[in-house]
Amino acid sequence: MGMSVALDGDARLAAAAKVQEEHGLVRSAQAGDRLSFEELVRRYDREVLRLALNLVHRAEDARDIYQEAFLRVYKNLHRFRFECSFYTWLYRIVTNVALDHLRRRTSRKEDQAPVPEDSEGTTRDFFDRQPEVRAASNPERNLLGQELGEHISTALNRLSPRERMVFEMKHYQGLKLRAIGDMLGTSEETVKNSLFRATRKLRASLAGMR
């Protein structure tokens, strides 16, 4: 018991030290230190890129979201007042940029069924990008995989941008609904409703696949 309390205390101290260190980086970046800003980018950019890639399923679009989001962070860094964590503030910007992007795409008909591209810009099916073991040189399995990918893509296209964002952030970024609400500038209840709607729509679209 005593040991566990001591460990908890150590963990809290370590977390506090980490926050302090990050705030120090943010302050340096606010003062114009470019290297500090780059360090902040390196800490979070993989998660940001993963979020973007899984929302839009197209490498070039994900790159656009990544770039626009971090440029906005850079321009608005002086407005960060340490009232929330830097991570939350960063994600507010990232989710806004990604939602704008999804909304624009929803309004463009030709983008309704995105075909994923790899980092070289080559168009490839999602299942082409999976590890070899999945296809395993089995044409039947490969075909099933392609069908599944198409069904999931269609199902995701039926979600509104916000529903898609909430589903992604909850289940794949592992965020709590309250934190998602903070990032999207809305209440926990609204986020909860978006999650219910997203789950129902996906369930309906993919019922035959399971």
Added chain:
Amino acid sequence: MHQEEFDGLQSSACGEFETKLTLLAADELDTSESEEVQKHLQGCERCRRAFQQEAELLALMSSDRSEPDANFLASCRAGLFDSLDQQEERGWLRRFAGSFLPSSWISPDPAWSAALLLIIGFSVGLFGPHLLRHTPTSAKTSQNPAGILTATEPADSNIPGSDLNAISPLDLHSADVAGINVFPAGDNAPPQVELRLNTQRPMMVSGTVDDANVKRVLIRVLQDSQRYDPDVRLDAVELLRVRNNDPEVRSALCHAVHTDHNAAVRLKALEALDGAEPQTLVRQTLLDALVDDQNPGVRVEAINELRDLAAKGQINSDDELLKVLHERIKKDPSTYIRLQSAAVIRDLGPRQKF
């Protein structure tokens, strides 16, 4: 078909538990709520099946996940940092302009600012063409009406008023190189080069790579890899290769090896360094490429050049070099590089015993 399944699923869980099952799957229930739902699940087959379906749905969606690979992440980062560089430069220009025209002059009264802008526009329209007509005579640059600017002075010339200043840094910064034409010359003479620049008006720079303007534009191409096509960058490397002992050229080639995102350009830049005086920067560039480059072809070229230098006795054996080579022997995934690293150590001589 979907509608039927949807309706079926809607009613598959007990009404009051439908949303709670979603929250349980999302790990969003507190302890007491979670216990309540778990207890209900034990006694309710419908809800158990519905919860099972919820878990299957999440598993199914998980199969459609993508993870950004390291190359893609690195290229996004490079693009971002380049954009930041450009923003900082633009910000510097704005501050510079702002020091001459403080915003307080304009911002309080939009009507005055509009009038001022009209006057400026009118003046530029009236006097601009006149000034432009006089530019060629005031600058000692041979420039024809089509915007062809011929570099005539050698790069190392110190003659005042030579073409060294014919392209301003601002021109160079804003210019896009639309294309490079190379006309081979016989008898080991350097080839004639034509560089088509897209500035505010199209401009042509022609001459050999020994000419200052040509050299400056080619170096600029290598320094700003995000801006120019790989073909243009490859041409620039090829042309600069003959001057690889010029410190500016050498530095640009090393810069390309370190930063260009195209492996073909990095490889060609490394090849262009072959035969350059093996001073510290070149040596460090070879070592960096050997250790850090993701492309095996580039790493192979780096170890080949190091081997060549070691065989000719043009590189000193020191602790850093030996450490890198020993690391390669242990860690490099390429057998060729591991063998060549060992060969370089052998060529360096008996200083180190292992």
